[in-house]
Amino acid sequence: MKLELNPQQRAAREEFRAFVAAEIAPHAGCWDRAAAIPMELVDRLRERGYLGSNVAAEYGGPGRDNVTYGLLTEEIAKGCSSVRSLLTVHDMVAHVIGRWGSPGQRERYLPAMARGEILGAFCLSEPNAGSDAKSVETVARDDGDAWVLDGRKKWTTFGQIAGLFLVLAQLEGKPTAFLVERDLPGVTVRPLSGVTGTRASMLAEIFFAGCRVPKENLIGKPGFGVSAVMSTALDHGRYSVAWGAVGLAQACLDASRAYAAERRQFGVPIADHQLVRRMLTNIIAEVRAARLLCLRAGWLRDTRDPGATGEIWVAKYFASTMATRAALDAVQIHGANGCSEDFPVERYLRDSRVLEIIEGSTQIQQITIPLFELQEL
Numbered sequence: 001m002k003l004e005l006n007p008q009q010r011a012a013r014e015e016f017r018a019f020v021a022a023e024i025a026p027h028a029g030c031w032d033r034a035a036a037i038p039m040e041l042v043d044r045l046r047e048r049g050y051l052g053s054n055v056a057a058e059y060g061g062p063g064r065d066n067v068t069y070g071l072l073t074e075e076i077a078k079g080c081s082s083v084r085s086l087l088t089v090h091d092m093v094a095h096v097i098g099r100w101g102s103p104g105q106r107e108r109y110l111p112a113m114a115r116g117e118i119l120g121a122f123c124l125s126e127p128n129a130g131s132d133a134k135s136v137e138t139v140a141r142d143d144g145d146a147w148v149l150d151g152r153k154k155w156t157t158f159g160q161i162a163g164l165f166l167v168l169a170q171l172e173g174k175p176t177a178f179l180v181e182r183d184l185p186g187v188t189v190r191p192l193s194g195v196t197g198t199r200a201s202m203l204a205e206i207f208f209a210g211c212r213v214p215k216e217n218l219i220g221k222p223g224f225g226v227s228a229v230m231s232t233a234l235d236h237g238r239y240s241v242a243w244g245a246v247g248l249a250q251a252c253l254d255a256s257r258a259y260a261a262e263r264r265q266f267g268v269p270i271a272d273h274q275l276v277r278r279m280l281t282n283i284i285a286e287v288r289a290a291r292l293l294c295l296r297a298g299w300l301r302d303t304r305d306p307g308a309t310g311e312i313w314v315a316k317y318f319a320s321t322m323a324t325r326a327a328l329d330a331v332q333i334h335g336a337n338g339c340s341e342d343f344p345v346e347r348y349l350r351d352s353r354v355l356e357i358i359e360g361s362t363q364i365q366q367i368t369i370p371l372f373e374l375q376e377l
């Protein structure tokens with residue numbers, strides 16, 4: 001296994017880092033308070049080819065390898081977890097279309113998604129269905145020349161601006177996935193606000209009322225919605241969130257290191273107090289360990305190793321729980337300032353909570369990861 005980045009990957013990371021330092025990190029607190037990102041930023045992400053990283057070159061995508069995609073996600077998350085979540089959900093939908101889409105679906109959506117002209121959003125969760133994906137209550141029925149969808153989705157990241165929804169619904173009692181364009185009659189988008197973390201991720205509830213979806217927009221097969229389609233999306237989402245957690249924890253470390261060197265108590269910088277150093281040490285060690293897990297998962301993905309999926313579960317579990325610990329220590333190191341929105345660690349702590357809930361909660365991971373070891377998955 002190669003742990004060193006190659007020269008192209010190192011150069012790409014420098015490019016991502018410079019972009020985030022100039023165009024994302026300075027504004028993230030403001031976007032968090034506004035509960036939105038500006039459309040100009042989406043344009044900049046499009047121009048840089050940062051949306052649709054995983055779209056194959058034959059459909060106009062950059063065809064980034066998985067390690068480079070991870071580095072992009074880490075750097076973006078270092079600046080702003082909400083922007084990271086845009087990459088995550090958009091790329092989840094593109095990933096699914098690349099894997100399960102018919103030739104017609106690929107032609108119709110992937111080039112536009114690679115250019116970022118259509119933003120994808122992932123619609124699984126509902127008021128009564130979260131971890132238990134198979135229990136969704138949205139229904140689809142066959143009505144001759146169309147599928148008719150009725151139901152309600154909740155917590156749809158960037159649902160406010162997405163143009164294409166990947167929707168899980170019950171078709172004759174079997175979970176089935178559909179690609180639903182936002183401007184179809186019968187689709188209503190209602191913004192959601194007041195979330196703890198990733199506040200600028202422009203969440204929405206999506207309502208479907210007698211929404212007629214073209215027959216060709218069923219993706220995968222009837223009944224394959226959870227076992228194949230949504231699992232593929234979530235595999236990619238977990239990979240992205242794992243790297244996002246590394247970026248968030250690195251931001252905690254950068255902020256804490258600077259603060260601990262600057263802030264003086266008892267006549268010395270607080271970094272000279274051993275208990276503060278212990279907190280810094282824990283963040284340093286854990287963020288490196290999480291990054292190595294992510295690199296390994298990316299390498300396994302790039303080499304099409306069947307063990308990649310299990311490794312991604314482990315990376316997401318460790319990285320997301322590690323990010324919570326790092327954010328808690330970062331706030332502690334900042335004292336009262338850590339509780340103030342004048343310092344970014346307050347936002348990092350709120351954002352870290354979300355990472356342990358999305359793409360499989362910590363508890364779902366604790367149940368699932370041993371199954372890979374026991375070879376039950």
Ligand SMILES: Cc1cc2nc3c(=O)[nH]c(=O)nc-3n(C[C@H](O)[C@H](O)[C@H](O)COP(=O)(O)OP(=O)(O)OC[C@H]3O[C@@H](n4cnc5c(N)ncnc54)[C@H](O)[C@@H]3O)c2cc1C
Pocket residue numbers: 089121122123124125129130131132154155156157158195197198201203354357358359360361362363364367
């Ligand atoms: C900011 C944000 C963005 C989101 N974006 C999206 C999105 O874009 N698309 C989307 O579809 N969803 C999205 N979600 C929803 C997210 O995927 C769900 O919150 C997640 O799947 C958990 O579901 P739930 O909230 O219904 O919790 P529940 O499933 O009700 O779980 C509640 C608690 O019970 C625990 N639990 C559940 N089952 C078990 C079990 N078998 N054993 C042990 N413990 C269990 C959970 O770990 C959790 O602690 C988002 C959520 C947030 C907060």
